[in-house]
Amino acid sequence: MRPVASSRQQVLGRIRAACCGGQNPAATAEEAAERYERLPRDYRTRGKSTVRACQELFIERLREYDAEVVECAPEELGAMIAAQLEASGRHMFVAPPGLPAGWLVPAAWQISDFEWNIDHNLPADEIERAQGVVTGCFCGVADSGTIVLHHSATEGRRVITLLPDWYLCVVRASQIVETLPEYFDRCDQPPALVTWISGPSATADIEMTRIKGVHGPRFLNVIVVNDREQGTGIRE
Amino acid sequence: MSAAAEHEAVAEREVSDRPILDPALAPPFPVAALLVLRNSQLRKNVAHAIDVIQAKRARLVAEKQDWQELRSAAALIRDEALENLSVYLEQFEARCTAAGGTVHWASDAADARRIILELLREEKADEVIKIKTMTSAEIQLNPFLEANGIRTYETDLAEIILQLGEGEPSHIVVPALHVNRSQVREIFARRMGIENLSDEPEALTAAARNYLRQKFLSVPTAISGANFLIAETGSVAVVESEGNGRMCLTLPRTMITLAGIEKVLPRFADLEVMLQLLARSATGERMNPYTSLWTGVTPGDGPQKFHVVLLDNGRSSILARKTERQTLRCIRCAACMNACPVYRQTGGHAYGSVYPGPIGAILTPQLEQMRHAQSLPYASSLCGACFEVCPVKINIPEVLLELRARVTDDERKQVSRFFDPLYLGLRVANVIFSRAWLSHLAQWAGRIVLGLFTRKDGWIHALPGIGAKWTQTRDLRGLPKQAFHDWWADRQRGKK
Amino acid sequence: MRASLFITCYNDTLFPETGRAVVRLLERLGVEVEFRPGQTCCGQMHANTGFRSEAFSQAKRLVMLYADAEAVVIPSSSCVAMIRDQYPGLLEELGDDALRKEFAALLPRVHELSEFLVDKLGVEDVGAYFPHRVTYHASCHGLRALKLGDRPFRLLRKVRGLDLVPLENLDRCCGFGGTFSVKNAEVSSAMLATKLADVLATGTEFCTALDNSCLMHLGGALHRQNAGMKTIHMAQILASTEEEPAELMG
Numbered sequence: 001m002r003p004v005a006s007s008r009q010q011v012l013g014r015i016r017a018a019c020c021g022g023q024n025p026a027a028t029a030e031e032a033a034e035r036y037e038r039l040p041r042d043y044r045t046r047g048k049s050t051v052r053a054c055q056e057l058f059i060e061r062l063r064e065y066d067a068e069v070v071e072c073a074p075e076e077l078g079a080m081i082a083a084q085l086e087a088s089g090r091h092m093f094v095a096p097p098g099l100p101a102g103w104l105v106p107a108a109w110q111i112s113d114f115e116w117n118i119d120h121n122l123p124a125d126e127i128e129r130a131q132g133v134v135t136g137c138f139c140g141v142a143d144s145g146t147i148v149l150h151h152s153a154t155e156g157r158r159v160i161t162l163l164p165d166w167y168l169c170v171v172r173a174s175q176i177v178e179t180l181p182e183y184f185d186r187c188d189q190p191p192a193l194v195t196w197i198s199g200p201s202a203t204a205d206i207e208m209t210r211i212k213g214v215h216g217p218r219f220l221n222v223i224v225v226n227d228r229e230q231g232t233g234i235r236e
Numbered sequence: 237m238s239a240a241a242e243h244e245a246v247a248e249r250e251v252s253d254r255p256i257l258d259p260a261l262a263p264p265f266p267v268a269a270l271l272v273l274r275n276s277q278l279r280k281n282v283a284h285a286i287d288v289i290q291a292k293r294a295r296l297v298a299e300k301q302d303w304q305e306l307r308s309a310a311a312l313i314r315d316e317a318l319e320n321l322s323v324y325l326e327q328f329e330a331r332c333t334a335a336g337g338t339v340h341w342a343s344d345a346a347d348a349r350r351i352i353l354e355l356l357r358e359e360k361a362d363e364v365i366k367i368k369t370m371t372s373a374e375i376q377l378n379p380f381l382e383a384n385g386i387r388t389y390e391t392d393l394a395e396i397i398l399q400l401g402e403g404e405p406s407h408i409v410v411p412a413l414h415v416n417r418s419q420v421r422e423i424f425a426r427r428m429g430i431e432n433l434s435d436e437p438e439a440l441t442a443a444a445r446n447y448l449r450q451k452f453l454s455v456p457t458a459i460s461g462a463n464f465l466i467a468e469t470g471s472v473a474v475v476e477s478e479g480n481g482r483m484c485l486t487l488p489r490t491m492i493t494l495a496g497i498e499k500v501l502p503r504f505a506d507l508e509v510m511l512q513l514l515a516r517s518a519t520g521e522r523m524n525p526y527t528s529l530w531t532g533v534t535p536g537d538g539p540q541k542f543h544v545v546l547l548d549n550g551r552s553s554i555l556a557r558k559t560e561r562q563t564l565r566c567i568r569c570a571a572c573m574n575a576c577p578v579y580r581q582t583g584g585h586a587y588g589s590v591y592p593g594p595i596g597a598i599l600t601p602q603l604e605q606m607r608h609a610q611s612l613p614y615a616s617s618l619c620g621a622c623f624e625v626c627p628v629k630i631n632i633p634e635v636l637l638e639l640r641a642r643v644t645d646d647e648r649k650q651v652s653r654f655f656d657p658l659y660l661g662l663r664v665a666n667v668i669f670s671r672a673w674l675s676h677l678a679q680w681a682g683r684i685v686l687g688l689f690t691r692k693d694g695w696i697h698a699l700p701g702i703g704a705k706w707t708q709t710r711d712l713r714g715l716p717k718q719a720f721h722d723w724w725a726d727r728q729r730g731k732k
Numbered sequence: 733m734r735a736s737l738f739i740t741c742y743n744d745t746l747f748p749e750t751g752r753a754v755v756r757l758l759e760r761l762g763v764e765v766e767f768r769p770g771q772t773c774c775g776q777m778h779a780n781t782g783f784r785s786e787a788f789s790q791a792k793r794l795v796m797l798y799a800d801a802e803a804v805v806i807p808s809s810s811c812v813a814m815i816r817d818q819y820p821g822l823l824e825e826l827g828d829d830a831l832r833k834e835f836a837a838l839l840p841r842v843h844e845l846s847e848f849l850v851d852k853l854g855v856e857d858v859g860a861y862f863p864h865r866v867t868y869h870a871s872c873h874g875l876r877a878l879k880l881g882d883r884p885f886r887l888l889r890k891v892r893g894l895d896l897v898p899l900e901n902l903d904r905c906c907g908f909g910g911t912f913s914v915k916n917a918e919v920s921s922a923m924l925a926t927k928l929a930d931v932l933a934t935g936t937e938f939c940t941a942l943d944n945s946c947l948m949h950l951g952g953a954l955h956r957q958n959a960g961m962k963t964i965h966m967a968q969i970l971a972s973t974e975e976e977p978a979e980l981m982g
Contacts, residue, residue, distance in 0.1 A: 027320045042308065043512075158486045162483065180511060190469045204288075216526065614915050621904075697956075702914060713951070720744045
């Protein structure tokens with residue numbers, strides 16, 4: 001039986017021969033990094049819309065995916081969450097451990113009691129029993145209606161936004177950017193875990209007919225919190 | 237093979253026979269295509285599917301002001317990664333390992349299968365759930381695992397349809413596009429044991445969802461592919477629509493990711509280019525529903541054992557060649573086959589490979605080190621529609637021509653080829669074109685010979701031998717009595 | 733202005749009327765046309781089937797033949813594409829510096845017919861009269877390799893009496909592809925059938941293009957099916973006047 005090391009040597013050896021046999025001599029990591037920095041990039045790296053237009057685009061794109069989207073002021077968030085939960089007709093929710101406590105307090109007028117299961121490493125079948133999930137997010141990309149999760153404490157482990165059928169995501173307006181490159185710009189360093197969500201799960205595998213919700217939540221609700229000054233000027 | 241013999245060979249195969257997607261065993265493209273051309277159901281399905289995607293793609297590309305700039309950047313980034321592939325792969329390996337993953341290297345398909353089997357045996361796994369990965373089909377992983385007592389469960393809807401229905405993929409992104417709803421209904425009802433299953437896509441999808449739910453929650457080992465490997469961080473990115481990927485990536489204990497060595501990108505931020513191009517090209521969406529990225533092992537979240545198997549299997553030989561290297565830029569979006577007028581007529585199975593269409597025509601023979609699938613570079617009218625839509629600007633016609641030259645160089649050495657009518661004809665034609673007087677002589681001879689086949693209406697309706705390939709479906713106007721140069725010469729004489 | 737006509741091997745043999753039309757048209761526009769009798773083939777057929785050294789020898793011949801020509805006009809986009817796209821690689825691989833230098837000097841002087849008319853002569857109205865319903869098929873080489881754009885349309889729209897009907901899926905390949913039509917005859921025919929459906933749906937009398945290769949393939953099927961539609965190279969439409977209507981052979 002061949003030792004594992006030899007496959008590695010073989011493959012790397014072939015690659016080096018292929019790249020360096022002809023033109024350029026073997027690049028070091030530093031040389032490669034230098035060349036990389038010099039690559040021309042003429043594509044759009046920033047959007048041109050106003051803050052308000054960008055937010056509206058984000059909402060429009062989400063609605064195109066049949067997501068339910070509402071806006072609210074920061075002080076209204078708790079009540080808005082409660083209203084959304086109420087309207088869902090569901091009772092058992094899972095939430096990430098870092099979700100602000102104020103988000104989970106039932107409103108005075110509320111009819112139902114909600115059962116909150118905070119995800120302190122819950123086993124999968126318990127999460128499976130939850131009917132819905134509420135989280136925050138890292139960023140929203142307006143161009144494609146994408147919600148980006150880095151799975152921090154307010155966003156939760158990946159499984160909790162996957163198993164329940166109903167997902168409520170709170171997006172602060174200040175988290176919304178217009179273009180995908182702007183999201184990458186916001187990452188001080190690359191995250192270890194990312195989930196980019198652009199609509200409910202879907203398939204078009206049967207006769208190109210788009211069906212929602214194969215696996216993963218079929219219902220996506222978004223609350224956009226107007227947490228910044230709504231200027232009409234172009235963003236800086 | 238004579239035309240008649242080819243037709244015989246094809247007639248013996250049934251339209252319903254399982255297509256052969258092993259390039260070492262598949263019939264040459266013209267023969268395989270002939271079989272498919274008789275399947276009007278399949279052709280209708282294929283045309284419908286690609287029309288839908290093409291229309292969606294066209295709309296989104298038109299609205300994207302910087303589409304061409306993105307393509308250019310993507311081509312440069314991919315070329316840069318390939319140019320420094322050993323550097324970036326080693327970087328990936330180091331970072332992935334530091335993050336708790338284990339990186340394995342597979343020289344070829346057999347090597348990769350062996351590594352994966354050993355890993356599964358270590359886990360004492362007797363079943364495994366899979367996210368769709370064409371790379372695993374390339375190495376014929378499933379039959380190998382099954383033969384070694386490990387049950388494989390595809391979880392992608394199209395892959396389930398194919399697995400349960402014992403079919404073969406015919407497209408990279410929508411592998412079951414050749415199957416219609418009543419066929420799916422039949423397969424699911426039979427294999428999932430469901431009575432009174434309707435053929436509405438919603439019902440079929442719900443059946444698949446239920447069928448898989450328990451598998452996701454119980455099978456502890458999963459196998460995935462990778463859309464991208466990020467060297468900078470040692471991360472893996474998987475792009476999907478259904479959510480089965482997310483299921484397989486988070487619920488099991490052990491994850492094995494199989495990835496071609498060419499999948500690597502230098503930096504995390506390179507995804508800002510690739511993700512904008514991929515979904516628009518593949519499914520005509522601004523972004524696919526779910527894209528997941530993970531790095532090694534994250535305590536408490538997802539699989540706690542993670543392995544990456546880096547696969548060569550002929551890729552390094554493609555890397556070595558100047559013109560052909562661009563083949564490896566491919567991000568498996570399948571836009572080329574959606575645009576291809578040949579693919580439109582034949583679908584994927586005619587290509588005899590898990591990689592069909594224009595990319596398959598250049599990738600498959602090269603992965604086979606030009607020992608098989610030599611007919612694929614000729615399975616093209618060189619129209620260039622593929623190049624036009626490729627998000628990473630692979631000049632597929634240029635590579636096709638290069639591969640044709642390589643095939644011809646090999647074939648013309650063989651004695652048997654000397655009397656091949658096409659080879660003979662081309663040799664003779666070259667001599668004829670070397671001197672004007674020889675060309676004129678040949679024209680004169682051609683007028684006489686073809687004159688024998690020319691009917692009173694001035695047209696040729698039937699020709700023998702290789703000419704019959706033309707006159708199967710087309711007439712040929714008889715050669716005019718005077719070639720242009722004769723007319724010109726007369727005119728010059730008349731002027732004097 | 734002097735222009736040297738490269739008629740192309742297949743036009744010389746099969747479509748001399750296209751050559752005659754080019755001559756008539758260019759002379760009418762005040763161009764002095766010359767024809768170098770030593771010409772044969774650009775080498776495309778051999779290049780596309782992988783016979784590179786043979787293609788090179790033909791390429792070399794062509795470059796040397798036209799080395800001192802003021803302009804070379806070619807009524808075939810695939811041949812121009814061959815010269816522009818494949819000659820550089822062939823000459824790089826098999827030629828020498830002197831030949832490459834000759835080629836570099838020649839290249840800007842090589843024009844496809846519609847390019848010559850619109851770009852070099854700066855004309856769109858060539859004084860043509862062709863009172864028929866016509867549809868235009870964009871050959872792949874002209875469309876994608878040469879990027880002819882709207883030049884053919886600008887020329888056709890100025891032809892008096894011509895009723896131009898748009899073709900659905902105008903940019904879809906007709907399926908000829910050179911030796912492809914024989915090596916993959918069945919698929920070629922399937923592509924042809926699909927294309928023909930669009931062509932016939934226009935309800936026109938003529939399908940025109942800038943390449944007789946496509947037209948030979950389309951026209952051959954139209955004739956076989958007694959479809960009552962003909963093909964004609966655009967040069968013949970542009971050359972057509974009241975006094976001298978287009979030659980319609982066959």
